[in-house]
Amino acid sequence: MSSPRKSTDSKNSPERDLGEDLARLHCLQALFPDWTGDDVFLLRQMKDSIEESIRQQPDTPDTYEVFSELATCLRGSSGTSVPASYAFIRIDFSNRTWDPLFAQQEIARELKKHAGTEQIFLLVKNLRQALFPAAKYKTRLRESAYLEATRFIDELTRHWSTSSSRIHLLYL
Incomplete structure (x- = not known):
């Protein structure tokens, strides 16, 4: 039917x-x-x-x-x-290069602002573009650098969030 x-x-x-x-x-x-x-x-x-x-x-x-x-x-x-127990954080790396210190500062600031929030959705956009602005192809070295950057962000998120928060990370 x-x-x-x-x-x-x-x-x-x-x-x-x-x-x-x-x-x-x-x-x-x-x-x-x-x-x-x-x-x-x-x-x-x-x-x-x-x-x-x-x-x-x-x-x-x-x-x-x-x-x-x-x-x-x-x-x-x-x-x-929007329920107070939810937060939506957008971090966009468009038109800038990857800088771990900048990423740390921005992520820490946003997570401090939403400390104690039950559910946090963190959207990271254009990280690959920030790492390799002119890259056209995937290589093992580039993929390794990308994974290292995502692990760095994962660790920052774990470190700067409260234990009662559930973090949803999504990389676009």
């Missing part, structure tokens, strides 16, 4: 990859934990609805930033605020 409305495929847009789809789902989980709980079906339905709203506006690009803004607006228009 087929449904009258066909569901949309989240991979319609070729420029978006699985990592960005996961980031969108995690964003929704951080913003709407009281609405969805751990129900992935509801998260996907919300994600598809917001993406459809973006597609209906021809001048609006289908980017993560636009998606998260619309999701935040949806949360704000619901009359209830």
Whole structure:
């Protein structure tokens, strides 16, 4: 038996990859934990609805930033605020090179600000681009450097977060 409305495929847009789809789902989980709980079906339905709203506006690009803004607006228009037990931290390495001291300062500052928060979602974007701005190919050396940088961020996050916080790290 087929449904009258066909569901949309989240991979319609070729420029978006699985990592960005996961980031969108995690964003929704951080913003709407009281609405969805751990129900992935509801998260996907919300994600598809917001993406459809973006597609209906021809001048609006289908980017993560636009998606998260619309999701935040949806949360704000619901009359209830984001639960205090959730935090969403975005660290973007676009247009800069990798500097461990800068990363340490930024991550420590953000985690201190959200100390005691039950669930923290930390999104790290464009780390590979910051490490290798002109790189076109993956090599063993580059992959090793990338893994070392992610381990460094993992350790920083572990060190600067409180023991009662659950950290969700996602690298895009």
